[in-house]
Amino acid sequence: MIVKGDRVDAVGRRREIEPLITDDCKIIDAGRRVVMPGFVDAHTHPVFAGIRANEFEQRASGATYREIAARGGGIRSTVRATRNASLSDLVKAGKRYAEWFLRNGTTTVEAKSGYGLTIEDELKILRAIKQLNEETPLKYVPTFLGAHDIPSEYKSRRQTYVSLVINEMLPRVAEEKLAEYCDVFCEEGVFTTDESWQILSAARCQGLGLRVHADQLSLSGGAKLAAELNAATADHLEHTDAAGIAALKAAQVQPVLLPGSVYALDSSNYPAARAMIDAGLAVVLATDFNPGSSPTPSMPMVLSLACTQMKMMPAEAITAVTINAAYSLGRGDEIGSLEKGKRADFVVHDASDYRELAYFFGVEHPHSVYAGGRIAFSRSAPGR
Ligand code: NIG
Ligand code: FE
Numbered sequence: 001m002i003v004k005g006d007r008v009d010a011v012g013r014r015r016e017i018e019p020l021i022t023d024d025c026k027i028i029d030a031g032r033r034v035v036m037p038g039f040v041d042a043h044t045h046p047v048f049a050g051i052r053a054n055e056f057e058q059r060a061s062g063a064t065y066r067e068i069a070a071r072g073g074g075i076r077s078t079v080r081a082t083r084n085a086s087l088s089d090l091v092k093a094g095k096r097y098a099e100w101f102l103r104n105g106t107t108t109v110e111a112k113s114g115y116g117l118t119i120e121d122e123l124k125i126l127r128a129i130k131q132l133n134e135e136t137p138l139k140y141v142p143t144f145l146g147a148h149d150i151p152s153e154y155k156s157r158r159q160t161y162v163s164l165v166i167n168e169m170l171p172r173v174a175e176e177k178l179a180e181y182c183d184v185f186c187e188e189g190v191f192t193t194d195e196s197w198q199i200l201s202a203a204r205c206q207g208l209g210l211r212v213h214a215d216q217l218s219l220s221g222g223a224k225l226a227a228e229l230n231a232a233t234a235d236h237l238e239h240t241d242a243a244g245i246a247a248l249k250a251a252q253v254q255p256v257l258l259p260g261s262v263y264a265l266d267s268s269n270y271p272a273a274r275a276m277i278d279a280g281l282a283v284v285l286a287t288d289f290n291p292g293s294s295p296t297p298s299m300p301m302v303l304s305l306a307c308t309q310m311k312m313m314p315a316e317a318i319t320a321v322t323i324n325a326a327y328s329l330g331r332g333d334e335i336g337s338l339e340k341g342k343r344a345d346f347v348v349h350d351a352s353d354y355r356e357l358a359y360f361f362g363v364e365h366p367h368s369v370y371a372g373g374r375i376a377f378s379r380s381a382p383g384r
Contacts, residue, residue, distance in 0.1 A: 001035070003344040006372035011338050030348045033367055034356070036318070037337050038107025038345035039299040040325035043211075043235050043256050045145075045290035046097050047090050047128045048115045050081030052291045065265050065293060066189075066217065075115070075149045078291050082115040082125065090128040091135070097289070098136040100297040102377045105366045107345035108139040108326075108335055110211075110286075112183055114148030119169050122146050126178035137376035139345075141329050143211060144170070144179035147191050147199050162195050166202040174206035180330070181232065182206075185213040186222040193221040200229050209330065211256075215239040227251035233284065233328050237276075238262060238269040245272065249279045254328045257320075258288035259305035260296045273310040283312075284328045285320040304361035314355040344373035 002010040002020050010020055021027070055068050055077070068074050082090070101109055111132075113125040126142055133140040146169045147162075154161035173179050182203030186196040200210050209232045214222025216236035223244035226234035234240075234248055235256040248255060257271045276283050285302050288294035296302075299321050306317040326336025335343050350367040351357060357365055369377040 001338060001346070003370075003373045006344055006374075008338055008340055008342050008344050010340055028348075032352060034349040034351045034354050035338075036105075036347050036349060036354065037322045037335065038347055038369065038371065039105050039321045040329065040331075040336050041101065041106045041109045041286050041289070041297075041299060041321070042233070042284050042325040042328045043112075043258060043286035043288050044109045044297075045112050045114060045288070046101075046109060046297075047094050047111065047113070047125045047132070048078050048082050048291050049085035049089060049093060050078060050291070051295075052077060055292065056295075059266070072152065074292055076152055078115045079117050079149070079151065083118070083121050087124050087128055087131070090125065091131050094128055094132045095136060097297060098132060098138045099377075101138055101289075102136075102369050102371070103364055103366060104298045104300060105347040105349065105369060106138070106297065106299055107347075107369065107371045107376070108141065108329070108331070109289075110141045110143055110181070110329055112143040112145040112148075113179070114145030114183075114185075117146065117149065117151040119164070119172060122169055123172065123176070123178065126173065130178065137371040137374065139335075139371070141181070141331070142179045143181040143183050144173045144203070144208065145183045145185070146170070146173075147184040147196070149185065149190060158195070162191075162198060165199055170199075170202055170206050170208075174208065180209060181211050182208040183211040183213060183235075186220060186225060187213065187216060188218045188220050193225050196222070196225055197229070200225075200231070204229070211235060215244065216261075219244075223248055223253075226253045232330070235286075236261070237271045238267070240271065242275070245276055245279050245281070248276075249281055254282050254284055254324065256284040256286050256328060257306070257310070258286055258294060259309055260302055261288045261294035262309070263305055264294050264296070270305075270309045273306065273312050277312070277316065282324045282327065283316070283320050284325045285317060286325065298364075300357055300363065300365055301361060303358035307358045314358045317358055318354060344370060346370050350379075
């Protein structure tokens with residue numbers, strides 16, 4: 001492969017590439033290792049304050065995610081911490097997580113707001129995402145998730161909060177160009193399909209693309225709603241039935257599957273990846289990195305779960321975290337594969353067979369990571 005500036009200039013066999021090498025080329029010898037496009041993580045919540053190790057411990061002693069949320073923990077506890085944090089606190093925490101993504105081979109993340117739930121706090125998170133995009137080698141695609149939960153102060157005035165999202169938050173986010181997509185947590189006890197429809201329709205009018213947290217904890221109709229609205233993606237889908245899968249296919253909505261959250265919540269309801277692939281859907285896999293249901297930035301972990309728990313082939317799983325994910329973010333021509341003209345986001349993995357990425361789990365595979373043609377992470381241990 002030849003890289004010029006931040007772009008791939010040529011890809012081919014040694015005999016095709018060697019004649020193109022000029023004196024000013026710097027040669028990177030991958031040493032017979034696997035070279036692959038940087039992972040594109042199309043569903044993350046990477047900007048928040050505080051952690052929830054206490055809830056993790058409560059779940060280890062039998063409490064469920066929903067019980068913890070019902071007593072004011074869960075998303076609401078991260079909202080309290082995030083409201084109390086400054087923009088620079090959030091950027092500082094975000095940089096730590098950006099490093100984790102990069103060292104695991106991820107070069108682009110979709111990044112949701114959603115732990116502010118007031119206009120100023122949602123804007124603060126989106127501004128932190130913008131700053132992280134500028135100040136780290138990781139690329140961020142911002143998504144507004146003001147409808148991540150009903151904040152406790154609006155518990156008895158749900159419609160007032162929905163109106164606030166539609167009439168105040170969305171226009172500000174669009175005006176300041178702080179997001180490309182809008183997402184809603186459509187779920188029993190969170191936002192109903194009707195409320196989700198109102199918010200997502202308004203977002204579309206503001207020029208935003210649509211993504212939906214759908215059918216995660218119950219079959220709440222999120223997949224069908226995503227299809228009705230021709231959303232870019234329907235995410236989670238642990239409880240989606242055959243009718244939901246057919247609706248996604250008919251509307252060309254891409255499923256984004258998040259096995260890390262199924263694993264971390266100790267559920268056995270992995271989404272029906274095989275049925276979705278058989279239906280002809282371009283399945284995406286992502287980490288869902290967040291402090292509650294999926295505290296992992298590791299795509300290799302997701303690849304392992306996809307193959308062991310969802311019976312995806314390693315090649316299907318790798319496709320789902322590269323080119324399919326890129327298309328789901330409207331960047332199919334820019335990232336997700338190593339082709340002439342695309343951004344030179346690539347990873348040299350310390351592996352000799354691509355299947356090792358899913359097979360050896362709990363391992364950080366990258367030997368070196370390049371973002372836009374520049375080194376973004378390298379293992380410096382001697383002998384590597
Ligand atoms: O995708 N489902 C809603 N949102 C996140 C969880 C966020 C949290 O627990 O903080 C998810 O799983
Ligand atoms: Fe999520």
